[in-house]
Amino acid sequence: MGNPTAAMLVIGDEILSGRTRDTNTNHLATQLTGRGIRLCEARVVADDHAAIVAALNALRGAYDHVFTSGGIGPTHDDITADAVAAAFGVGIDVRDDAHEILKAHYQRTGLELNAMRLRMARIPEGAVLIDNPISAAPGFTLGNVHVMAGVPAIFEAMVASVLPGLTGGDPLLSQMIDVPRGEGEIAQALKDLAGKYPALSFGSYPYQRNGAYGTQLVVRGTDAGLLAAAMVELASLAGAA
Amino acid sequence: MGNPTAAMLVIGDEILSGRTRDTNTNHLATQLTGRGIRLCEARVVADDHAAIVAALNALRGAYDHVFTSGGIGPTHDDITADAVAAAFGVGIDVRDDAHEILKAHYQRTGLELNAMRLRMARIPEGAVLIDNPISAAPGFTLGNVHVMAGVPAIFEAMVASVLPGLTGGDPLLSQMIDVPRGEGEIAQALKDLAGKYPALSFGSYPYQRNGAYGTQLVVRGTDAGLLAAAMVELASLAGAA
Structure with a gap:
């Protein structure tokens, strides 16, 4: 199915230690599905330069789009922008347009734009800024890699500003039916x-509720007619012994 | 730091479509941290043989342990066991001990052990079974790969039975302090x-609460004395202007 493909790269020790639950992958997955872009893989790596570079190069070569989350703040462990520059083999420095955005934000808030905060204006050569309507410090797109903040509200705002600019595919439709019997009986x-x-994908998700077994069947695809036909057959499966 | 390393591999279209939120990675991360095993990477791949095999081979070569979640049920898209066998280059077939476990379970529940359910007794050559106290169908360990169910309650029970058998490391300690100022000010x-x-890792997590900026600082490491010393300095940082 010719839908564009994508991968998610979550960057951050706090996810791998269990301190923080990653909610950004689920948000992105939902948004991409709605635009007909197929999320094919997700990875979480630590705040480690070599690990980020290796994952970026593997994913950007394999998929149409890569979305990253995390590591673009002001602290010493925010190393994503430098890793992206290294992965693409381009330079990185404080860039005037990003610098101006931060200046205006810190003037407005009365806080100091100190040296560490200025790190957030470091943008790899050739990148296009992604607007941050919440805390100003921009994300950026370089090639097919979209670099976004880890804080969920900011990540979500950045996704909302990036997605309309991407070529989507046929919408990925899905329908669900709840069957009151065990997965193994209908397998x-x-x-x-x-x-x-073969053009549809069939998923089955068993559950137990009040001691009774049941299965949610989910059918996914881009052809609404096929999907409807399959659902008719599934419904009779749900009713039959 | 000489702690054992681990990776998580989540297998399932339903995570990548956004239908289901993966909670198993966070559970595993927390449990591993408690045992001094460092979760270094997590991946999510689709129900796709080649993708599962490639991820398994990359991860089992790079880390001491790999934990997988999902794809070991009775349906046609449950292909994890076959992918693990292929990754290791060993055979796979219904195995007597797993078959007996399923027989006993289905006799007890009055359900039929049909051909699709019998697929759950397919175990790669040389694997050791992992007990499933909830729905009987076992997981298994082959080499350094621990293959577990995707249903969270079953995944968690399997983790609980696998972890005591693994060599842990020095406990990964962490302490947190809440600083009522912006991340950029203390960066x-x-x-x-x-x-x-250098033996400790310092993470900072900004938040905004009732309009005020604050930062949670988290210090992690295995040396309790160093950790205590760093926390004293962090506390003075929190108090100072």
């Missing part, structure tokens, strides 16, 4: 259906 | 401290 019929509709 | 002092205590 053969589901396999047969999956074989009959 | 330079934090950088200086990080330089003074």
Whole structure:
């Protein structure tokens, strides 16, 4: 299916230590699905230069888009921008337009634009800034890599400003049906259906509720007609013994 | 720091479509941290044989342990066990001990152990079973790869049975202090401290609460004395202008 592809790269020790739950991947996944862009892989790496560079180079070569989250703040462990520059083999320095954005923000808030905060104006050569309507410090797009903040509210605002500029694909449609029986009982019929509709993907998600087994069946694809036909067959599967 | 290392591999289209939030990575991260095992990387891949095999081989070569979540149920898209066998280049078939476990479970519950459910007794050659106290179908350990269910309650039970058998490291200690000022204001002092205590890692997490900026500072390491010394300095940082 010719939909554009994407990967997510979450950067941050706090996710890997368990201190913080990553919510950005789920948000991005939902947004991309809505635009017909297929999220194919997600990775979490530590605040480690070599690890970030290696992941960036693997992902940007394999997918149409890479979205990153985290590591673009003012502190010593915010090293994402430098890692992106290294991955692309380009220079990085404080850039005038980003500097102006920070100056205006700190004048407005009465805080000092000190040397560490100025690090947030370091932008790799050739990048296009991504607006940050919440705390000013911009993200950026370089090639097919979109570099965004880790704070969820800022990440989400940046995703909202990046997505309209990307070429989407046919919307990825999905439909769900709840079947009051165990996954193993309907697995053969589901396999047969999956074989009959190779353009659709069939997922099954077992649950137990009040002691009874049930399964949620989810069908995904881009062809609304096929999807409707498959749902009719699934519904009869749900009703049949 | 000589702690054992680990990676997490989450397998499942439903995470990448945004339908389901992965909670297993956070659970594993917390449990590993408590045992002094360092979670260095996490990946999410689709229900795709080649993608699972490639990720398994990359991760099992790079880290002491790999934990997987998802894809070991009875349906056609549960392909993790076959992918693990392929990654290790070993055979896979229904194994007697796993078969007996399923037989007993389905006799007890009065359900039929049909051909699709029997797929859950397919175990790669040389693997050791992981107990599933909830729905019987076992996970398994092959080499340094621990293959577990995606359903969170089952994943967590399997982690609980695997972890005591692994060699841990010095406990990864952490302490946190809440500083009522912006991340950018304390970034330079934090950088200086990080330089003074190279054996510790310093993380800073900005927040905004009732309109006021603040920062949570987290220090991590295995040396309790160093950690205490750094916290004294951080506390004075929190109090100073």
